[in-house]
Amino acid sequence: MSKFRIQMARRQGERKAKEMGYDSFPVDPFAIAEAEDITIEPKKADQVGVSGGIIFHNDNVGIFYATNIKSEGFRRFTVAHELGHYFLEGHPEEILKIAPIHISKAGFSQGTNSIELEADHFASGLLMPSKLVGDVFGGSKVGLDAIVALSSLAECSLTASAIRAAECCDYPMAVIVSSGGNIAYAFMSESFKKLDKLAFLRKGSPLPTTTTLQFNKDAKNVAHSRTTCGETSLAQWFSCNRRLSLDEEVIGLGSYGYTLTVLSSEELAVDPDDNDQDEEEQLLDSWTPKFAHGR
Numbered sequence: 001m002s003k004f005r006i007q008m009a010r011r012q013g014e015r016k017a018k019e020m021g022y023d024s025f026p027v028d029p030f031a032i033a034e035a036e037d038i039t040i041e042p043k044k045a046d047q048v049g050v051s052g053g054i055i056f057h058n059d060n061v062g063i064f065y066a067t068n069i070k071s072e073g074f075r076r077f078t079v080a081h082e083l084g085h086y087f088l089e090g091h092p093e094e095i096l097k098i099a100p101i102h103i104s105k106a107g108f109s110q111g112t113n114s115i116e117l118e119a120d121h122f123a124s125g126l127l128m129p130s131k132l133v134g135d136v137f138g139g140s141k142v143g144l145d146a147i148v149a150l151s152s153l154a155e156c157s158l159t160a161s162a163i164r165a166a167e168c169c170d171y172p173m174a175v176i177v178s179s180g181g182n183i184a185y186a187f188m189s190e191s192f193k194k195l196d197k198l199a200f201l202r203k204g205s206p207l208p209t210t211t212t213l214q215f216n217k218d219a220k221n222v223a224h225s226r227t228t229c230g231e232t233s234l235a236q237w238f239s240c241n242r243r244l245s246l247d248e249e250v251i252g253l254g255s256y257g258y259t260l261t262v263l264s265s266e267e268l269a270v271d272p273d274d275n276d277q278d279e280e281e282q283l284l285d286s287w288t289p290k291f292a293h294g295r
Helices: 003-019 029-035 072-087 091-096 114-127 130-137 144-154 158-168 211-216 219-223 234-238 274-291
Strands: 039-042 052-057 060-065 101-104 174-179 182-188 227-233 245-252 259-264
Touching: 003 072, 003 114, 029 039, 029 072, 029 114, 052 072, 052 091, 060 072, 072 091, 072 101, 072 114, 072 158, 091 114, 114 158, 130 144, 130 158, 144 158, 144 245, 158 174, 158 182, 158 259, 174 211, 211 219, 211 227, 211 245, 211 259, 219 245, 227 234
Parallel strands: 039 060
Antiparallel strands: 052 060, 052 101, 174 182, 174 259, 227 245, 245 259
């Protein structure tokens, strides 16, 4: 899955939000679906295993979403993810090669399926356009409090908000989602990756001996959405030579069953290569007309 295609999917989500007239939070994926005459239905709460899906039947399109996870943000992201399959070029055709119904597990699960990754990033851009995210954070250092604020304004899950913050903000930060003693997935901002030669935090790999690991030993911490914070280091998490001190902020994600960890530090400066992002934006803009496609 090329980084360029992921960026294009995210950009297409942002453009769709702008096209639909959203210039402030929150962006409503249900209203966007209604404007496209897409039927949306909730699944019964006892039906578990998937987050949602999309159905193409002749000229009719339907989206369904799971209700077993008691998070409005997760449901909104799921609907936005399915809208990605509807709006992104080639997705309906790819889905219809197999069957008229497509089941998804939205939410940055870091799977290998390219259209799932693209739909996740479309949803991220749709619900949290970079300009609106930038308006929330300004030039301040981004930690857990700021991510919670974004989550509330955008009406998105904490995990999606944390990843979007890392994508949009200049300050180096890393986001880790874990369960028990293991890492589920991780996301680092581009400026964070430049801090040293960092080991990649792979799915299923054990958590290092950190505040997060200690937090996860008590299941009530996760179930009751408790928070804690501690001090850690770059070397402790990423097996590198640089022993840079980091703030480790941790929050349980309730019924979702996972823990969110945010690594950052007030000692870290703005990304010195931020101008590269402007050039990247111009390149993406130049390619967008070839990528844009709706049904």
